[in-house]
Amino acid sequence: MQIVFMGSPEFAVTILDALVAAGHEVVVAYCQPPRPAGRGKGERPTPVQLRAEALGIAVRHPRTLRDGEEQARFAALGADVAVVAAYGLILPPPILEAPRLGCINVHASLLPRWRGAAPIERAILAGDAVTGVTIMQMDEGLDTGPMLLKRELPIDGKNTGQATDELAKLGSGALLDWLADPTPPQPQPEDGATYAAKIAKAEARIDWRRSAVEIERQVRAFAPAPGAWFEVGGERIKLLAAEFADGGGTAGHVLDEALTIAAGDGAIRPLLVQRAGRSPMTPAELLRGFPIPIGKMLL
Missing domain, CATH: 3.10.25.10 (Formyl transferase, C-terminal domain)
Structure with a gap:
């Protein structure tokens, strides 16, 4: 299966590695652009960019996907599916609709709980004993698309670093299982929906x-x-x-x-x-x- 991968942090690297190890063809990796970091404020590539380049995968890091020319470049890839994991940019309709199977998101919560940017931190702050991952068909909303597969993870006593590592592995396995045997989408219930705002x-x-x-x-x-x-x-x-x-x-x-x-x-x-x-x-x-x-x- 030809896949466009879209992600930026270490959480996404684990999922990228799993796709490659399973034999899927990742044609391009999209990630956030390099940003100033450290005392010298030199530009630092994202973990996904570094890993993709090490794997010989072409990397793109546009600052927006709302540009028509960038959308045409994306569509020209002719991918079967786009896999998204903590990418950091909103995907407009032309991007969502371009791959044959659409865009699939690996989200680090049990949707509809903790939609948004910081689901792991918010789950711990709220005292949740269990969280998990949801493989989701993306739509124009913020983590509102239909669910494809869910897996739970106990997090009582764990910090964000520990939970992130475990959720990345759990999400990788769930994604590969779904790609091998797709299950029909199930609409998200609005009952119980919460928003995981970015950490200030x-x-x-x-x-x-x-x-x-x-x-x-x-x-x-x-x-x-x-x-x-x-x-x-x-x-x-x-x-x-x-x-x-x-x-x-x-x-x-x-x-x-x-x-x-x-x-x-x-x-x-x-x-x-x-x-x-x-x-x-x-x-x-x-x-x-x-x-x-x-x-x-x-x-």
């Missing part, structure tokens, strides 16, 4: 007035990136892993030498932290070079 930078800042349950979810939702964080003496400290702890007190106060911190309800004990420009470390390693005394109020 301000959401990663920890508010110690919130409950320990909410803060622990926040830590997992933003690990490994962008990292939930708090401030000490004007320096930002990322909290990459944490657990619930006994104790309590005024929210934000350091309770003991293990850097246990009082929340609005309960307490949080950090397990992995990171200073700006440093590697992740344990709280004990942090405190050896960056003392935070008992009773300190954290912001």
